[in-house]
Amino acid sequence: MAVAIDLTLYCENARLVAEFWKTALGYVDDIPATEHAASEESLARFDLPAGGAEDDGVFLRDPEGNGPRFSVLRVPERKTAQNRLHIDVRVPGDGTPADRWERIRTEAARLVRAGGTILEAFDDHILMADPEGNEFRVTAFPA
Structure with missing residues (x-):
């Protein structure tokens, strides 16, 4: 049986970085920040200071x-x-390599508008950074 994983990203401005990743991944809030701040148990679980x-x-x-x-x-x-771990944002769809590259470029442009930065383009992906410099790749599948 496969195990489930959670990912944690450390940063200086959690709200800014989370808003970027919500846009990038299509995710939604899981636990409202106010509930987290009020829960000493949650703070201890993530080794954050009390009274966060x-x-x-x-x-x-x-x-x-x-x-x-x-x-x-x-x-x-x-x-x-x-980063010791990076995220691949993979855009879906079939087609020719040119079709996949156009979807990669379109997604990278969307993420730039959300606050990301393009660092470098390669043959099959674009290396980007979130608003605090955490690197990730935009690629397509199947690849």
């Missing part, structure tokens, strides 16, 4: 329940190195 503020953590989920839950948590330190 509303913007210390945002919890997201796939509205259809298929994808992993996604937590965005504020930490005091800045990102200083390359």
